[in-house]
Amino acid sequence: METVITIENLSKSFGATEAVKDMSFSVRKGEIFGIIGPNGAGKTTTLEMLEGILKPDSGNVDVLGLVPSKSLRALNKRIGVQFQATSIQKKMKVKEALDLFESFYTSTSQKDHLIEILGLHEKMNAQFGDLSGGWKQRVTLALATLHKPEIVFLDEPSMGLDPNARREMWEMIKMLKDDGCTIVITTHYMEEAEKLCDRVAMIYSGKLRALDTPEGLLNDSNAQYLSFDSADLEYDYLLTVPHVIRVEQDGHSFKVFSENQQTSAYHIFAYCHEKNIALKHFAFEKGSLDDLFVQYLEKEKIG
Ligand SMILES: Nc1ncnc2c1ncn2[C@@H]1O[C@H](COP(=O)(O)OP(=O)(O)OP(=O)(O)O)[C@@H](O)[C@H]1O
Incomplete structure (x- = not known):
């Protein structure tokens, strides 16, 4: 071309x-x-x-x-x-x-x-x-x-x-x-x-x-995130989940950005199972360029 x-x-x-x-x-x-x-x-x-x-x-x-x-x-x-x-x-x-x-x-x-x-x-x-x-x-x-x-x-x-x-x-x-x-x-x-x-x-x-x-x-995995609703999961816990870079919370709705979504999802499910915490509307989402951009900036801050 x-x-x-x-x-x-x-x-x-x-x-x-x-x-x-x-x-x-x-x-x-x-x-x-x-x-x-x-x-x-x-x-x-x-x-x-x-x-x-x-x-x-x-x-x-x-x-x-x-x-x-x-x-x-x-x-x-x-x-x-x-x-x-x-x-x-x-x-x-x-x-x-x-x-x-x-x-x-x-x-x-x-x-x-x-x-x-x-x-x-x-x-x-x-x-x-x-x-x-x-x-x-x-x-x-x-x-x-x-x-x-x-x-x-x-x-x-x-x-x-x-x-x-x-x-x-x-x-x-x-x-x-x-x-x-x-x-x-x-x-x-x-x-x-x-x-x-x-x-x-x-x-x-x-x-x-x-x-x-x-x-x-x-399609870059950096733009993608896990989304779900939960009344009992805590923001601070989600930040400790392996591979998680950033968490956005809006009331009971969460967006969890991770470098390895599969593994992070596994940890969240295991934790919720153990603690008997309800998760709703769990999904792997594609994200937007906005999400990708914020994700790059966060990674940079973390170094
Ligand atoms: N003539 C100039 N003298 C001094 N610093 C400048 C000059 N032009 C740009 N800068 C600095 O260089 C950096 C990049 O500026 P630039 O205008 O290229 O960014 P931008 O992405 O176009 O931003 P914006 O969306 O705000 O227009 C900024 O830190 C800006 O303050």
């Missing part, structure tokens, strides 16, 4: 803060590639090195065969970067913003196509500052993709959007993919990564922790 981005051993520090440490991965043509992680994980720093805005301290970046920090002009003709809504003048009309950005590019613009697929007709005469968060994102998405870029970079595109607007944004990103665009997106919404991305790089403290399809990540 054709690769459009490759980074190797990439590192970037700001003073004493190591924002990105020895990061390596590649992005395939035509995929939606998610970079996920909590606040301060290094997502934006990674993205900005791919966009050529930041120069890495060490390591290699190849985007469409170019070194971004050295070939910014050539690269900017072929990539699209979504601006923050705050960088567009509030009084500017949507139509004016589209015309202005269109004038930056000499190549053919796909303005009419974007107006169509993003449904911008009805807002063409609205001032940018009067638009809702969802509409602002549609407009900035259009501005980033006017020149039909081969890759588009989206930094937290659904931040602050309500769940409905977020889902609409996903549909629009999928339309860009259907048009043949490769999309690199950062997010800290795990559900977004799960539903939207073809592959996901999970980062924390500047390091790549896992990289796979959402399905592949969820």
Whole structure:
């Protein structure tokens, strides 16, 4: 499969803060590639090195065969970067913003196509500052993709959007993919990564922790847990069960994360049998990317 981005051993520090440490991965043509992680994980720093805005301290970046920090002009003709809504003048009309950005590019613009697929007709005469968060994102998405870029970079595109607007944004990103665009997106919404991305790089403290399809990540036993209800089992006991890493309790409901669920389940059953404790709705659950993420963080704390 054709690769459009490759980074190797990439590192970037700001003073004493190591924002990105020895990061390596590649992005395939035509995929939606998610970079996920909590606040301060290094997502934006990674993205900005791919966009050529930041120069890495060490390591290699190849985007469409170019070194971004050295070939910014050539690269900017072929990539699209979504601006923050705050960088567009509030009084500017949507139509004016589209015309202005269109004038930056000499190549053919796909303005009419974007107006169509993003449904911008009805807002063409609205001032940018009067638009809702969802509409602002549609407009900035259009501005980033006017020149039909081969890759588009989206930094937290659904931040602050309500769940409905977020889902609409996903549909629009999928339309860009259907048009043949490769999309690199950062997010800290795990559900977004799960539903939207073809592959996901999970980062924390500047390091790549896992990289796979959402399905592949969820097959990782770290995301899986035992779930059951019990009125008599104690949280503190569950933490002592062999292989258990973390326990979540909500009233009488428990989620028990373990490195070896089979063995942990065996110990819990044996204990309950011995003490005559009732267990209800016992199940081996698959978990979510959120669960996987918290699990990695817990393991890190334990060392
Ligand atoms: N220009 C800068 N000067 C100093 N420190 C910085 C700078 N940019 C980022 N950092 C630090 O580098 C680390 C990674 O930041 P980065 O913005 O890449 O994380 P992020 O994953 O995008 O977080 P968020 O979701 O909060 O945007 C953080 O500790 C941040 O404070």
